[in-house]
Amino acid sequence: MSSNRIKRHLDRLILDPNNYRFIDRPDYKLIAEEDLADTRIQQRTYNFLLGKNNSNINDLTSSFTTNGFLDIDQIQVKAVGDKYLVLEGNRRTATLKYLYDQFKEGKDVGKLTEADFKSINIVEIIDENPVQHLISMGLHHISGKKRWNAVNESQLVNDLIETYGKSETEVCDALGISMQKLRRSRRTLFLIKQYKISDFGDQFEANKFTIFETIIASPIMKTWIGWNDTDYEATNIINLEKLFSWISQTEEIDKDDDGVERSSLKEPIISQYRQIKELAEFVNDNQAVKRMEESRSITEGYSYSDAIGENRLKNALNSIKSEVNVAFNFSEHLTQDDYLEVERLKVKLDRLIPSSEASIVINDNQLSKYFTTITNHFESAFIHRYRKLEKVKIKKLSKVNIFAGGNNMGKTSLLETFYLLSQLNDLNAFLSLEKYRGKFQNDFLSKWISKNFINEIELEGIFNNVGIGLTIQKELTEDNIEKSGYLSSLSSEATIGKGAILESSIHLYSNKEAELRFSKSQILCPATFTSPFRSNINLLKKAHAFAVKEGFIDEVIAFIKEHLDNSIEKIEMIDEDGESRFMVSSSSIGDKPIDITKYGEGLQRVFEIALLMGYSQNGIVCIDELDSAIHKSLLVQFTKFIQQTAQKFNVQVFLSTHSKECIDAFVKNDYHNNEITAYALVNDEDNIKCKYIEGSRLEQLVETINFDIR
Structure with missing residues (x-):
């Protein structure tokens, strides 16, 4: 295969519609050579290469306008009639064509001049060797830095073997890839062919x-x-x-x-x-697979499988038995730190044995409200310290408040801040958060909370036009109490305005239930907290009872019917074998209702959030990871439902997300965008800051520049 360096006008270069970067597209069709220069085909290929909003060439556009067109990577072509088909360099050629159109319209193209478009250095391939051409592309886009997606890579590798008769070893040597990668790639491609x-x-x-x-x-x-x-x-x-x-x-x-x-x-x-x-x-496991198919949730199938649970338990117990014997045989080498670690392990093992001692019983009875009427909910908050958050200001709070950011940025902690402030000195609120943080389903051990409460909590806010303060700290009490088995105490102090101070404390023991003490405890307003990673069936029971009493349950079911499953007729709380369960009646399943867990997690999540919105009447609701398990196609309708329900029941909403689609949904639902406030959590010199964006501004940014606050 020989080549010849020549200069040609850009208009004489045609893009390759059979380029391997296109073959994974559903609408891809092999184009015959006599049709390569067809205007419609060239326009379609040009659009493919540019991508939506020119996203595929933004890097090259910036480089060419800043540095000019540098002839570093050769554009390789072959003659097709009086045109030249681009074999290598299609993306660069498409970028030049785009900039040439900009130039002809009188727009700024940076350092590029007319000569850059009228006389382009290209390499004409004469007597093209198709195998060598494929290998050359593979070196650029499989082994090199400008990677294609995996489907296209696999197709090129397979074509070298199937179409051109190269051996696996020859292809591996030519492209510099391993035999394992080659075979895995081909097997994947053939499985995809069966799928297609x-x-x-x-x-x-x-x-x-x-x-x-x-x-x-x-x-x-x-x-x-x-x-x-x-x-x-x-x-x-x-x-x-x-x-x-x-x-x-x-x-x-x-x-x-x-x-x-x-x-x-x-x-x-x-x-x-x-x-x-x-x-x-x-x-x-046929039963687990059946459960997965019925619920349309792989998590359901996984958790339902007895084999998984039994194997993991047996493996864990065998490992414990084996390793304990090793530790016992070499116990003379234990250090003080080792003894402490053994003690921590012992606590965990003790928790495997059912016990009601040394636990914390959380009382979730609703307390009286401090304010008789509420004209404004939270207006602002200041977190002096709570978990990893320090000196964080949250200003200009509105009806719906969105906190967005990456993982481990403190979104959940922000929601918990408002939940705790709303509950004033009710330590049950704090303990319930800690219980779910610690993933306790039943007994909540005093030792765990005593050891894991590390830093003092100090929060401030403005609620109903009044300043609110809350501190929670761990201390050793000076009260005259039974000190046998005593661990520590948690004390809470809430201030309202310039006068009222509400105090409470709880004493933690290793050998008996914790003791909660307070002279008076009140809350600012009702508050609920929902998360896809936490479950509170008692709260949902109360929320469901409220929805039935107020007739709100009909609106919830109507939304589910319209947007999730139109066969559902009602969802009721039924006592079955001494356990309360939500049961779904549907026209598609006959007369006998089925447990709601047999439906997808998205439906369950919508049902839970909707119930809590009503139950939080005249209060606040905190929704962690709103978009979790809810398909993006439902977000616009569901966010509008949340806003409408918040309006109906006078609820202030605090929610977290890391989904751009979720943020966009609130804007796109076009429902009182002036009542939305968004906050971006960002790292600023190792400190987390909360940047504020009000609703109308967020709407403008989303619509004009596809703004992402994450």
Whole structure:
């Protein structure tokens, strides 16, 4: 293969519509050579390369306008009639064409001049060797820095073997990749081909590649689908179709009482490659798989599998037995720090044995409210210290307040701040937060709270036009109490305005229940806290009873019917075998209601949040990770429902999210955007700051520059 360096006008260069970067697109079709220069085909290829809002070429646009067009990476072409087809450098060529259009319209193109477009250095490939061309592209886009997505990489590798007869070893040597990567890549590609010819094939997107790759990497999943490494084919068609349905959106057909068919779309059960690893642990447990399919939740299937629970418990107990024997045999080497660690482990082991001693009993009875009427909720807050937050100001609070930021930025702690302030000196509120933080389901141990309460809590706020203060600290009491087994005390002091001071304390013991003491305890307003990582069935019972009493339950069910499942008729609290459960009656399941947990987590989350919105009447509700488990297509309607419900019941909403779609939804629902305030949590010299953006400004930014406050 020979080449020749020449100069040609940009208009004589045509883009390659058969470039490997396009083959993963659903609308990709192989273009014959005589049609390569067709105007419509060239325009479509040009649009593909530019991407939405020119996102695919922003880096090159900036580089070319700043530095000019530097002839570092060659643009390789071959003659096609009187034009030149770009073999390598399609993205750079598309960028130049875009900037040339800008230049002809009189727009600023930086250092580029007309000569840069009329006389471009290119390398004409003569007597093109297609194999060498593919290898050259592979070195750029598989082994090099300018990576294609995995589907396109796999297709190029497979074409070298299948179309051009290269051996696996030759391809590995030519591209500098390992045999393991090559074979995994090809197996994944062939599994994708089986998916593409299935009933769900039209749903394939490049971002699903890692799901198929994880399936191929799992020996259990390969066995389950009957994968043949010789023929590169899955032979267990029944299991394969099941798997394909789990990773795809499915359509379910139901009939009403009149025999009229109604279809509904169900979101994929599996949408992330990590879930394949979880699936592999119970895919051979038929009951767990059935539970997953009924609930459309892989978490349900995973937690339902007896095999997983039993194996983990047995492995844990065997490990404890083995390691305890080792520690005992070499106990003469224990240091003081080791003894402390043994004591911590002993506490955990003690908790495996059911016991009612040394626990904290949380009283969640509603206390009297300090204010008889509430004209304004929280206007601002100042966190002197709470967990990792220090000296954080939150100003200009409104009806709906959104806190956005990355993981471990303190979003949950901010919500807890308002919850604690609203409950004044009621230590039960603080203890309930700690219980869920510590993931305790039943007994909440005094030793745990005594050891894990480290820093004093100091909070301020303005509520109902009055200044509020709250401090919670750990101390050794000077009260005349029984000191046997005494650990420490937590004391709380709340101030309202310039006069009222409310105090309470709780004494913690290692050998008996904690003792709560107070002369008077009040709250500012009702408050609820909901999180996808916490569960409070007693609170939901009360919220459901309120919704039924006030008739609000009808609005909740109406929303669920309209936006999630139109077959649902009612959701009731039913006492079954001594346990209260939410049961769903649906026209699609017959006369017998089923437990709400058999439905998806999204429906359960919507139901819980909706109930708590009503139950928080004249108070506040804190919603952690609002978008968790709720599909993005529902967010606009659900955020509007939240705002409407907040208006109806006079509720101030505090919520956290790290989803841009969730933030956009509040703006796009076009419901009282002036009542939305958003805050971005950012690191500023190792301190977390809370940056304020008011609703109308947020709306403008989202609409004009696709602003993301995360």
